[in-house]
Amino acid sequence: MxxxxxxxxxxxxxxxxxxxxxxxxxxxxxxxxxxxxxxxHRTMEEIERMPVVEKTMTVCPECKLVINGILYKDGDNVMIxxxxxxxxxxxxKYWEDYDMYMKxxxxxxxxxxxxxxxxxTETKGANCPFDCGMxxxxxxxxxxxxxxxxxxxxxxxxxxxxxxxxGEPIYEPGLxxxxxxxxxxxxxxxxxxxxxxxxxxxxxxxxxxxxxxxxAKEEGFDQIQLNTTGIIIGQNPEMAYQxxxxxxxxxxxxxxxxxxxxxxxxxxxxxxxxEAMRKAGGNVVMVPTVIRTINxxxxxxxxxxxxxxxxxxxxxxxxxxxxxxRMPTRLREKQRITIPGAxxxxxxQTNGVIRKEHWFSVPYVGGLNKFIEALTGxxxxxxxxxxxxxxxxxxxxxxxxxIVPLTEFLDxxxxxxxxxxxxxxxxxxxxxxxxxxxxxxxxGVGKFIDKKKQPKSVNFMKMLMSLFLKHDFATMGKIQMxxxxxxxxHFQDEYTYDIHRVExxxxxxxMPDGEVLPFCTFNVFPEVYRxxxxxxxxxxxxxxxxxxxxxxxxxxxxxxxxxxLEQTPQYIKTYGSLIDYFALPVNxxxxxxxxxxxxxxxxxxxxxxxxxxxxxxxxTASPAQAVHSDHAEGDSCGCGSGGCGCGNDSCGCGSx
Amino acid sequence: xxxxxGHSAHEATINESFDPYxxxxxxxxxxxxxxxxxxVFENIERAQLIDIPHAARLQYRLMLMxxxxxxxxxxxxxxxxxxxxxxxxxxxxxxxxxxxxxxxxAKEGVMTNPSYTIIEDYDYYKNFYSYAYNPAKxxxxxxxxxxxxxxxxxxxxxxxxxxxxxAAKKAKFKAFQESYLDSNPDAAAVVEPGRAPxxxxxxxxxxxxxxxxxxxxxxxxFHGI
Numbered sequence: 001m002x003x004x005x006x007x008x009x010x011x012x013x014x015x016x017x018x019x020x021x022x023x024x025x026x027x028x029x030x031x032x033x034x035x036x037x038x039x040x041h042r043t044m045e046e047i048e049r050m051p052v053v054e055k056t057m058t059v060c061p062e063c064k065l066v067i068n069g070i071l072y073k074d075g076d077n078v079m080i081x082x083x084x085x086x087x088x089x090x091x092x093k094y095w096e097d098y099d100m101y102m103k104x105x106x107x108x109x110x111x112x113x114x115x116x117x118x119x120x121t122e123t124k125g126a127n128c129p130f131d132c133g134m135x136x137x138x139x140x141x142x143x144x145x146x147x148x149x150x151x152x153x154x155x156x157x158x159x160x161x162x163x164x165x166x167g168e169p170i171y172e173p174g175l176x177x178x179x180x181x182x183x184x185x186x187x188x189x190x191x192x193x194x195x196x197x198x199x200x201x202x203x204x205x206x207x208x209x210x211x212x213x214x215x216a217k218e219e220g221f222d223q224i225q226l227n228t229t230g231i232i233i234g235q236n237p238e239m240a241y242q243x244x245x246x247x248x249x250x251x252x253x254x255x256x257x258x259x260x261x262x263x264x265x266x267x268x269x270x271x272x273x274x275e276a277m278r279k280a281g282g283n284v285v286m287v288p289t290v291i292r293t294i295n296x297x298x299x300x301x302x303x304x305x306x307x308x309x310x311x312x313x314x315x316x317x318x319x320x321x322x323x324x325x326r327m328p329t330r331l332r333e334k335q336r337i338t339i340p341g342a343x344x345x346x347x348x349q350t351n352g353v354i355r356k357e358h359w360f361s362v363p364y365v366g367g368l369n370k371f372i373e374a375l376t377g378x379x380x381x382x383x384x385x386x387x388x389x390x391x392x393x394x395x396x397x398x399x400x401x402x403i404v405p406l407t408e409f410l411d412x413x414x415x416x417x418x419x420x421x422x423x424x425x426x427x428x429x430x431x432x433x434x435x436x437x438x439x440x441x442x443x444g445v446g447k448f449i450d451k452k453k454q455p456k457s458v459n460f461m462k463m464l465m466s467l468f469l470k471h472d473f474a475t476m477g478k479i480q481m482x483x484x485x486x487x488x489x490h491f492q493d494e495y496t497y498d499i500h501r502v503e504x505x506x507x508x509x510x511m512p513d514g515e516v517l518p519f520c521t522f523n524v525f526p527e528v529y530r531x532x533x534x535x536x537x538x539x540x541x542x543x544x545x546x547x548x549x550x551x552x553x554x555x556x557x558x559x560x561x562x563x564x565l566e567q568t569p570q571y572i573k574t575y576g577s578l579i580d581y582f583a584l585p586v587n588x589x590x591x592x593x594x595x596x597x598x599x600x601x602x603x604x605x606x607x608x609x610x611x612x613x614x615x616x617x618x619x620t621a622s623p624a625q626a627v628h629s630d631h632a633e634g635d636s637c638g639c640g641s642g643g644c645g646c647g648n649d650s651c652g653c654g655s656x
Numbered sequence: 657x658x659x660x661x662g663h664s665a666h667e668a669t670i671n672e673s674f675d676p677y678x679x680x681x682x683x684x685x686x687x688x689x690x691x692x693x694x695x696v697f698e699n700i701e702r703a704q705l706i707d708i709p710h711a712a713r714l715q716y717r718l719m720l721m722x723x724x725x726x727x728x729x730x731x732x733x734x735x736x737x738x739x740x741x742x743x744x745x746x747x748x749x750x751x752x753x754x755x756x757x758x759x760x761x762a763k764e765g766v767m768t769n770p771s772y773t774i775i776e777d778y779d780y781y782k783n784f785y786s787y788a789y790n791p792a793k794x795x796x797x798x799x800x801x802x803x804x805x806x807x808x809x810x811x812x813x814x815x816x817x818x819x820x821x822x823a824a825k826k827a828k829f830k831a832f833q834e835s836y837l838d839s840n841p842d843a844a845a846v847v848e849p850g851r852a853p854x855x856x857x858x859x860x861x862x863x864x865x866x867x868x869x870x871x872x873x874x875x876x877x878f879h880g881i
Binding site for chain 2: 064065066067112115116117118120121122123126127128130131133136174176177180183184187189190217218220222238241242244245247279280281370373374377378379380423426427428434512514515525527528532535536537
């Protein structure tokens with residue numbers, strides 16, 4: 001086979017590739033201020049001289065010894081270094097913008113843990129992170145609860161660690177067991193979990209998914225997210241109605257890019273899913289996993305895609321990849337991207353329309369909630385996560401298509417300071433005095449809004465008043481309807497692990513044994529948490545086969561018909577009529593990076609390698625055909641199963 | 657043992673007669689263990705545990721073994737507690753003997769003393785599973801800006817409000833479902849096939865004279881202004 005590893009070895013091209021991959025960036029600049037920043041390649045003497053930003057506890061990625069972690073400043077980067085007596089130094093990128101790190105840090109605060117923590121061990125968090133459940137040491141209540149309802153998935157994405165591989169036991173709890181988990185989450189004190197994400201595997205593969213959603217609503221969850229590829233909904237559009245009626249608030253849908261190459265997971269089905277959700281009046285949050293060199297060139301294009309579908313898409317929640325499992329430095333360096341790294345790329349790719357100063361860390365919102373809590377005396381959601389875990393920005397699309405980020409017309413830090421003063425004043429006062437202080441504070445809110453800059457179609461003051469006076473989810477929903485929320489959520493891995501972050505985590509997993517765990521212990525140490533406990537509560541495949549109508553692993557897997565999907569009216573409409581909002585004169589008039597309409601026949605001259613010869617393929621091939629012809633039969637997409645469902649041989653893993 | 661692999665070589669023994677489900681109020685829940693063992697090793701030499709980070713790693717390494725359900729290595733108290741699925745336990749999961757456990761600890765440099773070792777039965781269902789689903793309340797906090805004294809006075813009202821809020825929330829959602837199906841015949845056809853379409857209400861006299869009020873309670877005179 002012409003492109004197989006065997007062939008590469010025989011022709012010597014393998015050695016060439018290895019040599020190219022081993023090249024390090026060279027510093028040829030004479031001016032020391034222009035030196036190539038290569039934070040991974042410094043000597044330890046150099047690194048130890050760098051200014052220390054913060055100290056924390058972390059783990060050795062090799063042996064899991066709990067060790068000191070030092071965050072230090074290297075040029076513009078915040079790096080983490082750690083020393084294990086056995087495995088020596090590990091150096092990793094923690095945050096790619098020092099100034100932004102310091103800005104985000106201002107909003108950090110300690111929230112409230114559980115009044116009824118459900119941990120079992122006796123050491124009370126002394127051996128963190130190997131003592132999880134929610135121990136006395138944990139500092140945030142559950143903000144978003146994840147409940148895994150199956151580990152089966154119809155795809156086999158190479159970077160995903162959430163699904164059962166062939167031969168692994170099946171975890172799929174029954175309805176009563178799921179209800180018990182929901183009740184467990186709702187019985188948390190003092191603030192019951194109110195937002196839930198039903199996840200998997202692919203949760204749509206659970207045979208009673210509609211009943212699961214209904215049950216979540218019955219148990220009192222306000223916000224129900226369904227974490228899915230959307231493929232099953234796209235192909236069974238009537239399910240969108242059922243889900244909406246049952247109580248799904250948002251579809252939390254994987255979406256790794258606009259192009260086929262960046263998003264082999266569900267590029268072809270997304271138009272069908274969006275159309276189904278549009279008709280059902282549903283909401284979609286697009287969730288790209290961002291991997292440097294794989295899809296980081298399409299961040300702006302993804303935002304543009306979301307704006308094109310703003311009638312149904314409420315948010316794009318970027319998730320810089322968590323490099324779980326042991327990886328060589330070279331590969332980490334290549335694929336690592338952190339929140340500010342993605343934010344900077346968005347700024348570049350949207351021609352400065354969405355800039356880094358428009359972003360805020362998640363605990364910023366805690367200031368607003370504290371004000372409402374101090375006013376009403378009722379517990380409110382805290383969102384007290386670590387500032388380095390998440391960031392967000394709101395953009396409004398005005399009637400003339402101008403993209404207006406929220407902080408263009410709202411002095412957010414000023415507003416927060418103003419409210420904090422009122423909170424301090426309220427301390428120890430009676431009900432009437434509190435209200436008087438609140439009224440005075442609210443009357444002063446107007447000065448933080450620049451009405452000349454706010455979108456013409458939005459009265460933000462009115463929205464804000466509604467939020468403060470009604471202080472409910474519906475008001476937040478109304479803000480969402482007129483805007484697009486851009487989120488960042490960076491989950492940790494063994495290289496960047498920071499115990500200060502994990503003890504403030506508010507994205508939790510409810511496990512079948514009754515314990516509740518932070519996301520970044522559940523998934524970073526699956527061998528002692530996720531996989532271990534799910535295995536205890538799983539059924540071996542042989543037994544699953546017997547009880548489930550001769551089920552086989554391959555029957556679960558999705559095979560797509562690319563040609564048929566590309567001819568659907570939804571596909572042609574969605575990708576073929578994309579508007580480049582960033583290219584409009586009102587937004588600066590420069591095209592968003594990587595903008596393209598994939599369905600238009602393009603003049604492409606793709607060179608297909610065939611036994612050492614090169615030949616020109618059809619000039620009018622659609623990109624799908626072009627990509628396909630670029631990959632010879634027998635290529636491995638690296639997913640290990642050969643059934644990644646990508647429909648062509650390019651799953652974007654870089655190994656095709 | 658390869659600590660990094662996350663797998664242990666222990667095999668599951670299948671007992672066909674074991675029912676992994678328990679019944680609570682007529683509902684079936686999978687509970688993979690019943691009576692397991694708890695081993696408590698006390699008076700361990702601190703030097704063998706080295707320090708808290710090494711104790712934490714030992715705990716991690718113990719947890720890597722499938723038959724170990726929970727482990728706790730307490731450096732301060734020089735004590736190791738292990739919940740494990742012992743040989744002969746009535747379930748279908750991987751099992752381990754106490755000898756294997758002590759051998760593992762010895763390999764990790766921790767020598768246990770039989771005279772300071774307690775091995776006892778542990779009811780997984782009662783003490784682990786049921787507790788995790790109904791944990792004890794260990795502390796209480798007041799909302800931001802309030803003292804505990806103020807909170808104690810406010811709390812009964814808040815609790816009533818919470819219950820009322822839950823009921824109101826459910827009623828609101830029910831109303832949403834009705835209006836969703838009423839306003840969306842396609843959805844109605846899928847969700848409730850055969851559902852009779854809602855009769856259009858006749859406009860009232862006031863509506864016939866002044867037009868329908870679409871202004872969300874602001875009063876008809878705002879309409880269109």
